[in-house]
Amino acid sequence: MKALVYTGIKTLEMREVPDPIPGEDEVLVRVEAAGICGSDMHAWLGHDERRPAPLILGHEVAGTIASGPRRGQRVTVNPLATCGTCPACREGRDNLCPDRQIISMPPREGGFAELIRSPERNLVALPDDVPAAVACLAEPLACSWHALKLAHRTLFRPPRRVLILGGGAIGFGAALAARAMGSQDIAIVEPNPARRQHLAQIEGFPVLERAPDDQPPDLVIDAAGFAATRQVASDLVRPGGLILHIGLGQATDGLNIRRMTLQEITFIGTYTYTRQDFRDCAEAIFDGRLGRCDWSQGRALADGAAAFADIRENLVAAPKVILLP
Ligand SMILES: [Zn+2]
Ligand SMILES: [Zn+2]
Known part of the structure; x- marks a missing residue:
């Protein structure tokens, strides 16, 4: 072959x-x-x-x-x-x-x-x-789907405000999965201007150049995984909120551990998906819940x-x- x-x-x-x-x-x-x-x-x-x-x-x-x-x-x-x-x-x-x-x-x-x-x-x-x-x-979207499942299990309800760092397939997929599972206030941060413009035209999510610091999200999804994005996530998430970390950019550094301690912020690392998540996500693609x-x-x-x-x-x-x- x-x-x-x-x-x-x-x-x-x-x-x-x-x-x-x-x-x-x-x-x-x-x-x-x-x-x-x-x-x-x-x-x-x-x-x-x-x-x-x-x-x-x-x-x-x-x-x-x-x-x-x-x-x-x-x-x-x-x-x-x-x-x-x-x-x-x-x-x-x-x-x-x-x-x-x-x-x-x-x-x-x-x-x-x-x-x-x-x-x-x-x-x-x-x-x-x-x-x-x-x-x-189905494979990249199942990673996002699995992450949102973990969020629901941890927060006991759909997160109201979701901020996603990184607009590649995993970050964009996380926006689709969050919407499919009941969140309404979802924004994506993406530094590449061409991709920002492109993403904004697809499903109507706001795509921002940088994270707003006046609207603390319940859930931050770090789909980039660099020290700088972890810093943003741990500085901005609301007290009692959740950080889901999917990105594999850099292995260490960036987290504001003091704030995470004082504000009881939960941090979950997440990798791939279970067999069940993969099937459930494929179903959600097939029946249109994840958009076109x-x-x-x-x-x-x-x-x-x-x-x-x-x-x-x-x-x-x-x-x-x-x-x-
Ligand atoms: Zn992959
Ligand atoms: Zn085994």
């Missing part, structure tokens, strides 16, 4: 590689759309020792089953493979499984290719009218190297670029 292979820092090459061989309880999926995630960018920059070159990146995949009894069925792929038997898996927090694997990280190759292998139970069937370009957003989900930009898989470079140079206004084999 053809695949876009990460071969070294900032280098991607289209190569002919052997087709993947499905293991027990696995099938082949012919890829029709695969999104570029911030974590793919991170790997491409050589900043992720969990993803050494040569490797096929990409874990946001939709396509058609190409082997076994369900052959021909259109699906979106939950890329997290978990053991199903450990304490985390048994209590429904399978995203914390110590044996979790994700496609695009060894030993599993990713979705910037014509074919992937996947456990069959990770495949969610698509309604006929949902295109692959929409369905592949037509805001990604498609590029040919063969032009993937240029797409990565453009994202790096801030030349892409869309919150998500997807590669089409």
